[in-house]
Amino acid sequence: MNWIAIGSIADIxxxxxxxxxxxxxxxxxFRTADDQVFAIDDHCPHKGGPLSQGIVHxxxxxxxxHNWVISLETGKALGADEGxxxxxxxKVEGESLYIALEALASRAA
Amino acid sequence: xxxxxxxxxxxxEANGMTEKLVIIGNGMAPGRMLEHLLExxxxxxxxxxxxxxxxxxxxxxxxxPVLSGEKDFEExxxxxxxxxxxxxxxxxxxxxxxxxxxxxxxxxxxxxxxxPYDKLVVATGSAPFIIPVxxxxxxxxxxxxxxxxxxxxxxxxxxxxxAVVIGGGLLGLEAAAGLRMxxxxxxxxxxxxxxxxxxxxxxxxxxxxxxxxxxxxKVMTKANTKAITGNGRVEAVELADGTVIPATLVIMAxxxxxxxxxxxxxxxxxxxxxxxxxxxxxxxxxxxALGECAEVGGHVYxxxxxxxxxxxxxxxxxxxxxxxxxxxxxxxxxxxxxxIDLFSLGDFADGDDRQEIVLxxxxxxxxxRLVLKDNRIIGTVLYGETADGAWFNDLKKKQxxxxxxxxxxxxxxxxxxxxxxxxxxxVAALPDDAEICGCNGVCKGKITGAITAKGLTSLDxxxxxxxxxxxxxxxxxxxxxxxxxxxxxxxxxxxxxxxCSCTGLGHxxxxxxxxxxxxxxxxxxxxxLEWKSSCGCAKCRPALNYYLVxxxxxxxxxxxxxxxxxxxxxxxxxxxxxxxxxxxxWGGVTSSGELRAIADVVDxxxxxxxxxxxxxxxxxxxxxxxDLPAVWADLGKAGFVSGHAYAKGLRTVKTCVGxxxxxxxxxxxxxLGIRIEKFMWGSWTPxxxxxxxxxxxxxxxxxxCKDVGVICVDSGFEIHFAGAAGLDIKGxxxxxxxxxxxxxxxHIVALTQxxxxxxxxxERIYKWAKRVGIAEIKRQIMDDADKRKAYFDRxxxxxxxxxxxxxxxxxxxxxxxxFRPMATVGFKEAAE
Numbered sequence: 047m048n049w050i051a052i053g054s055i056a057d058i059x060x061x062x063x064x065x066x067x068x069x070x071x072x073x074x075x076f077r078t079a080d081d082q083v084f085a086i087d088d089h090c091p092h093k094g095g096p097l098s099q100g101i102v103h104x105x106x107x108x109x110x111x112h113n114w115v116i117s118l119e120t121g122k123a124l125g126a127d128e129g130x131x132x133x134x135x136x137k138v139e140g141e142s143l144y145i146a147l148e149a150l151a152s153r154a155a
Numbered sequence: 156x157x158x159x160x161x162x163x164x165x166x167x168e169a170n171g172m173t174e175k176l177v178i179i180g181n182g183m184a185p186g187r188m189l190e191h192l193l194e195x196x197x198x199x200x201x202x203x204x205x206x207x208x209x210x211x212x213x214x215x216x217x218x219x220p221v222l223s224g225e226k227d228f229e230e231x232x233x234x235x236x237x238x239x240x241x242x243x244x245x246x247x248x249x250x251x252x253x254x255x256x257x258x259x260x261x262x263x264x265x266x267x268x269x270x271p272y273d274k275l276v277v278a279t280g281s282a283p284f285i286i287p288v289x290x291x292x293x294x295x296x297x298x299x300x301x302x303x304x305x306x307x308x309x310x311x312x313x314x315x316x317x318a319v320v321i322g323g324g325l326l327g328l329e330a331a332a333g334l335r336m337x338x339x340x341x342x343x344x345x346x347x348x349x350x351x352x353x354x355x356x357x358x359x360x361x362x363x364x365x366x367x368x369x370x371x372x373k374v375m376t377k378a379n380t381k382a383i384t385g386n387g388r389v390e391a392v393e394l395a396d397g398t399v400i401p402a403t404l405v406i407m408a409x410x411x412x413x414x415x416x417x418x419x420x421x422x423x424x425x426x427x428x429x430x431x432x433x434x435x436x437x438x439x440x441x442x443x444a445l446g447e448c449a450e451v452g453g454h455v456y457x458x459x460x461x462x463x464x465x466x467x468x469x470x471x472x473x474x475x476x477x478x479x480x481x482x483x484x485x486x487x488x489x490x491x492x493x494x495i496d497l498f499s500l501g502d503f504a505d506g507d508d509r510q511e512i513v514l515x516x517x518x519x520x521x522x523x524r525l526v527l528k529d530n531r532i533i534g535t536v537l538y539g540e541t542a543d544g545a546w547f548n549d550l551k552k553k554q555x556x557x558x559x560x561x562x563x564x565x566x567x568x569x570x571x572x573x574x575x576x577x578x579x580x581x582v583a584a585l586p587d588d589a590e591i592c593g594c595n596g597v598c599k600g601k602i603t604g605a606i607t608a609k610g611l612t613s614l615d616x617x618x619x620x621x622x623x624x625x626x627x628x629x630x631x632x633x634x635x636x637x638x639x640x641x642x643x644x645x646x647x648x649x650x651x652x653x654x655c656s657c658t659g660l661g662h663x664x665x666x667x668x669x670x671x672x673x674x675x676x677x678x679x680x681x682x683x684l685e686w687k688s689s690c691g692c693a694k695c696r697p698a699l700n701y702y703l704v705x706x707x708x709x710x711x712x713x714x715x716x717x718x719x720x721x722x723x724x725x726x727x728x729x730x731x732x733x734x735x736x737x738x739x740x741w742g743g744v745t746s747s748g749e750l751r752a753i754a755d756v757v758d759x760x761x762x763x764x765x766x767x768x769x770x771x772x773x774x775x776x777x778x779x780x781x782d783l784p785a786v787w788a789d790l791g792k793a794g795f796v797s798g799h800a801y802a803k804g805l806r807t808v809k810t811c812v813g814x815x816x817x818x819x820x821x822x823x824x825x826x827l828g829i830r831i832e833k834f835m836w837g838s839w840t841p842x843x844x845x846x847x848x849x850x851x852x853x854x855x856x857x858x859x860c861k862d863v864g865v866i867c868v869d870s871g872f873e874i875h876f877a878g879a880a881g882l883d884i885k886g887x888x889x890x891x892x893x894x895x896x897x898x899x900x901x902h903i904v905a906l907t908q909x910x911x912x913x914x915x916x917x918e919r920i921y922k923w924a925k926r927v928g929i930a931e932i933k934r935q936i937m938d939d940a941d942k943r944k945a946y947f948d949r950x951x952x953x954x955x956x957x958x959x960x961x962x963x964x965x966x967x968x969x970x971x972x973x974f975r976p977m978a979t980v981g982f983k984e985a986a987e
Binding site for chain 1: 241609620696697715716717719728732976977
């Protein structure tokens with residue numbers, strides 16, 4: 047895995063998200079109420095809404111455009127909706143956060 | 156890039172994509188057909204719908220509850236605007252198709268739109284039959300067919316005048332009951348000796364007449380209408396026997412006939428309706444017809460179940476399944492008048508080869524009759540107690556020999572097998588393939604299966620997943636019993652609608668307990684009220700945040716992460732993730748300096764769209780999130796503050812120019828509007844609040860469709876409230892007349908505070924007012940000076956904490972992280 051440092055856990059508010067800009071598009075990095083960190087593509091499987099702007103509850107986020115609820119753990123839509131968004135591996139070391147961009151790493155190598 | 160239509164068609168044939176499907180009509184049958192089509196082959200057709208009615212697809216069966224006030228229009232919408240957008244369907248609202256050119260394969264609307272088709276579906280429905288008596292075209296004579304008719308009736312009902320309904324069938328009786336609930340004096344005229352003679356035998360017809368009369372509706376049978384009389388508009392209905400019945404409103408509900416004129420003009424085979432085969436194809440293989448306009452096997456249909464069956468068959472054929480066939484089936488009839496239980500099915504005429512079983516219980520008002528032939532049920536009439544309707548329907552459909560249980564058959568399913576059972580057991584004993592929802596053809600097994608497999612716990616869930624009880628709703632009781640059976644104690648049908656799945660409590664209970672227990676944070680609410688989830692959801696968190704802001708303005712620290720994105724960043728998110736910004740223009744008044752500042756901002760940030768809003772201000776759209784603080788900084792320098800165009804809070808106060816300029820103006824409406832806006836801006840409310848002040852009753856500021864409006868008159872200020880002009884259109888109610896501007900402000904502020912304290916989150920003023928009652932609101936705000944003053948003072952207190960411009964706060968650095976990416980990675984490597 048090619049881990050890329052993206053900053054500190056303190057940069058993200060609890061029950062909130064921040065964006066990381068990558069050549070593959072924006073990645074949304076979430077921090078839950080109990081300090082778990084998840085990263086998924088910032089692109090709702092429904093109409094491409096920016097998931098980083100949604101309300102975070104438990105380990106899920108509600109898309110701000112049409113209220114789809116996406117699991118942060120699996121990237122899958124919850125409830126009656128069907129669809130999924132790519133999840134990105136995250137590593138927390140102390141305060142520091144890293145994400146792994148497989149495709150990017152192989153392209154760089 | 157324009158695509159050659161020939162290319163398009165051949166591609167469509169080659170790979171099953173992008174054939175053009177045009178649908179004429181947007182009623183329940185084509186709506187259901189599209190649902191099947193989108194499920195079976197999404198993207199196969201490019202769909203265009205022409206709807207002569209200027210609205211989306213709604214549940215026509217539910218017009219009666221809308222008329223009686225038991226439901227709102229928005230509750231009966233089947234497909235909202237979003238559905239068409241999501242599914243890429245073009246809907247022309249208010250376009251009537253006037254010609255079909257079968258040679259060129261095009262249709263043309265009355266607005267001149269011509270659309271080519273590969274496949275055409277005609278679903279023009281039916282038109283009410285008008286008895287051609289003298290006076291039938293006079294103002295005041297209505298039919299009962301669509302929402303426009305209902306709205307016209309509701310308008311007429313406001314005058315509390317006399318109504319005559321011609322026709323004692325299903326529609327006529329529902330119309331009569333609805334108008335009666337709106338306090339009108341109603342008479343039903345029916346030409347036959349008993350009501351609903353096509354569905355009921357005379358005995359049940361008599362019981363029905365008695366029940367209708369007990370509701371205060373007069374019924375005249377054998378009443379033959381001779382003329383409708385009046386001077387320029389309806390004044391009376393005259394019968395053949397010379398009786399004259401005074402009336403200001405006449406509803407014709409004597410039947411319908413298929414709308415087949417368009418098809419006939421196009422040269423399609425037409426008999427009573429548009430003739431189709433069992434696959435819903437007309438005489439032209441590229442054209443299908445379905446719904447009330449279609450005639451199949453010599454039958455035309457008006458009840459929803461066969462229409463939905465047609466929809467299923469037509470959809471199957473459109474995706475290439477030629478085996479689907481429409482089969483005639485008797486459909487049970489149910490009357491949707493609250494408190495009258497009636498069920499009829501099949502053939503119940505007397506005959507030599509038929510026997511009948513009858514049960515009467517006069518004191519309980521129960522009448523049951525089964526008509527048998529060769530030991531099989533062929534007809535059923537149930538009155539007063541209809542719970543066994545589904546069971547009898549099942550026995551009839553399967554042609555089950557009933558000789559074994561003949562003695563107890565009429566007592567119902569619970570009495571079969573010896574011992575009387577509890578009510579639930581009757582439902583439990585139904586076989587899995589017994590039909591529960593006649594409208595949508597949903598059987599018991601499908602419902603219980605979905606409840607178990609998908610973990611459904613609410614009626615709404617079951618409706619969403621199975622469609623059972625989602626049309627006329629008369630099987631709701633059965634569906635709820637099935638839910639109880641399947642879920643056991645986990646299902647409690649009498650409970651109030653909970654806020655969301657995180658709690659069993661409704662909004663009102665939560666608001667009450669927040670005050671009673673002195674709960675001042677979201678975690679405290681969740682802990683004390685035993686929330687089922689760890690940190691709520693996107694439904695309950697914004698609601699709780701509002702309740703706490705409203706109840707503890709000085710003590711509660713706003714929970715930023717529980718606000719919807721628009722209220723978190725104080726701008727409106729757009730579909731592409733950019734934002735729009737609307738600065739306040741007090742009372743809609745601006746200046747050259749302000750306009751110049753806006754122009755400079757637009758140039759500097761290359762804002763792609765500038766639009767004047769309906770609330771008399773200017774909207775700048777397409778702003779990147781990162782640019783928001785800089786845009787606000789520039790706007791702030793020109794004196795602008797946030798317009799809260801994104802907020803569940805005070806939006807705009809529209810004004811007209813009033814006595815300063817207008818030759819008709821009676822008061823300074825502009826000044827009052829600005830004063831109200833400056834006093835109330837920044838306040839959070841359960842849902843958005845839009846206001847207006849008009850300087851005279853000509854009402855140029857359109858104050859009578861706002862949440863709160865003022866109409867200035869010579870003698871003072873008439874305060875209005877509870878209007879709507881969105882999904883619903885509703886004129887305001889009058890709160891009262893006050894003499895001075897100061898009083899007007901005090902009353903409006905007190906009213907808003909009452910709403911802030913009692914409203915459920917996302918409930919607009921008109922819905923709150925409907926729930927608590929207009930009279931109660933008037934009593935507290937107009938008549939009780941102490942209460943009014945207390946509301947006013949509480950609002951003023953909360954404003955001390957609310958009137959902070961959120962834009963200038965963010966220009967000064969608040970929530971900085973919100974407007975910047977956390978990191979930018981990978982670009983360098985990717986470039987190598």
